[in-house]
Amino acid sequence: MFAVFKSARKALHRMVLPGALLLLAACDTIPGAGLGTGPGINTSEPVPVAILVPGGSGVTTDEILAQSLVNSARLAMRDLNGASVDLRVFQTGGDAATAAAQAQKAVDEGAKIILGPVYAASANAVGNAVADENVTVLSFSNNSAIAGGNVFVLGQTFQNTADRMISYALGQGKQSFVIVHGQDSAGTQGRDAISAAISRQGGSIVGTVGYALSQQDVIASVPQIRSAVQGNAADAVFLTTDTASALPLLSQLLPEAGISSETTQFMGLTRWDIPPQTLSLPGVQGGWFAGPDPAASATFSAQYQAAYGDLPHPIGGLAFDGIAAIGALVSQGDTQALSPNALTQGAGFRGASGIFRLRPDGTNERGLAVATIIDSQVSILSPAPQSFGGAGF
Numbered sequence: 001m002f003a004v005f006k007s008a009r010k011a012l013h014r015m016v017l018p019g020a021l022l023l024l025a026a027c028d029t030i031p032g033a034g035l036g037t038g039p040g041i042n043t044s045e046p047v048p049v050a051i052l053v054p055g056g057s058g059v060t061t062d063e064i065l066a067q068s069l070v071n072s073a074r075l076a077m078r079d080l081n082g083a084s085v086d087l088r089v090f091q092t093g094g095d096a097a098t099a100a101a102q103a104q105k106a107v108d109e110g111a112k113i114i115l116g117p118v119y120a121a122s123a124n125a126v127g128n129a130v131a132d133e134n135v136t137v138l139s140f141s142n143n144s145a146i147a148g149g150n151v152f153v154l155g156q157t158f159q160n161t162a163d164r165m166i167s168y169a170l171g172q173g174k175q176s177f178v179i180v181h182g183q184d185s186a187g188t189q190g191r192d193a194i195s196a197a198i199s200r201q202g203g204s205i206v207g208t209v210g211y212a213l214s215q216q217d218v219i220a221s222v223p224q225i226r227s228a229v230q231g232n233a234a235d236a237v238f239l240t241t242d243t244a245s246a247l248p249l250l251s252q253l254l255p256e257a258g259i260s261s262e263t264t265q266f267m268g269l270t271r272w273d274i275p276p277q278t279l280s281l282p283g284v285q286g287g288w289f290a291g292p293d294p295a296a297s298a299t300f301s302a303q304y305q306a307a308y309g310d311l312p313h314p315i316g317g318l319a320f321d322g323i324a325a326i327g328a329l330v331s332q333g334d335t336q337a338l339s340p341n342a343l344t345q346g347a348g349f350r351g352a353s354g355i356f357r358l359r360p361d362g363t364n365e366r367g368l369a370v371a372t373i374i375d376s377q378v379s380i381l382s383p384a385p386q387s388f389g390g391a392g393f
Helices: 002-014 060-076 096-108 120-133 158-171 185-201 215-231 247-256 276-280 294-308 317-330
Strands: 047-053 085-091 113-115 136-139 151-153 176-182 204-211 236-239 265-268 288-291 349-351 354-358 364-366 369-374 377-382
Touching: 047 060, 047 096, 047 317, 060 085, 060 294, 060 317, 085 096, 085 317, 096 113, 096 120, 113 317, 120 136, 120 151, 158 185, 158 236, 158 265, 158 288, 158 364, 158 369, 176 185, 176 215, 185 204, 204 215, 215 247, 236 247, 247 265, 294 317, 317 349
Parallel strands: 047 085, 047 113, 113 136, 136 151, 176 204, 176 236, 236 265, 265 288
Antiparallel strands: 288 369, 349 354, 354 364, 369 377
16 A cells, blocks of 8 residues: 555656547637747748657656657647647656756747646746746646646646536536545645635635645554544545555545445546546446546547557656647737737647647646546546637636
8 A cells, every 4th residue: 555655756746637528629819928929921921830758767657658648749740730730759758857957948949839848846947947038838747836837737737626526516406515635736736726616606615624645654544534524424535546545545445434425426636537447436436527538539549559559658648739739829910929919718628538738827628528437437427518618717
């Protein structure tokens, strides 16, 4: 168990969640207040785009991710509606200082926009390195803490997920929530995102229980969770944890303590269908979680597999997202197509993981589906929306 938590801490520190996009289409631009202008481009020539990937670290998982990101970006370049991209690949080795140096090199060589890097610390360093160059960074991180200024995060954020889940729960008559979170950075950020969503949408927080990332502390938290649920007649328990951390243990112990989705709805901030083995856990049956449009994501995966003979990395499609969005904007013939104002159009883009849009604060909003698990199979409760229902934020 301790080894599992150690692995989870490393993964959560890097703050990356899955997502993929395909065939994005730009709509009318909505100006964003206080954003830079971005570099002007010549739309009749290939637009120089740098992609920063974690290759060169010697870590197998980083190398696999790096290749999937590059493959996904190149897949997107096949159909850009007349636009052309000159993609230039830079290896960061998963290191923040190297990433910053590579970003500066990319801009010196003419890059007009930067895709990546993956890890939050590296993305923050890159943003700082090129801030004075008027260059936008579309990072593959999902850590909202680094968003803002010239840095956007493309990964599915906790706030986006929490907002979608709470909106659905309230619509199902759930009003009172107990938040259960790890006491690490990811857990507390998740707790705060859930709290903000509940407060903003009119629900009630009737209990908050935190635990340290150890088996002993998770076990010790169960009586506290039971007391918070039963003592306040809570409608739902919202968990920040994932499969690599405390979800398997909590999903086992809470029903044994008399708390289950049959009596009090379990909700998750992370995807409970990754890896697939999670679906067989008895405690997650009937639980709710959010994810990208499954049909759209399947289309992207099929096209990637047809092109490269393998499935994409869970976050590899974020590179497709960035390239396709750039191409959709450049194809409109605007020399300021890569400005933050253009990138933050309210109507957003459409792709393989569904609709998404970038916000002026550097975060993003994605159209998510709400799912449950029945007999170890995923069942969609609420389909992903197909539009944002308006141009503004």
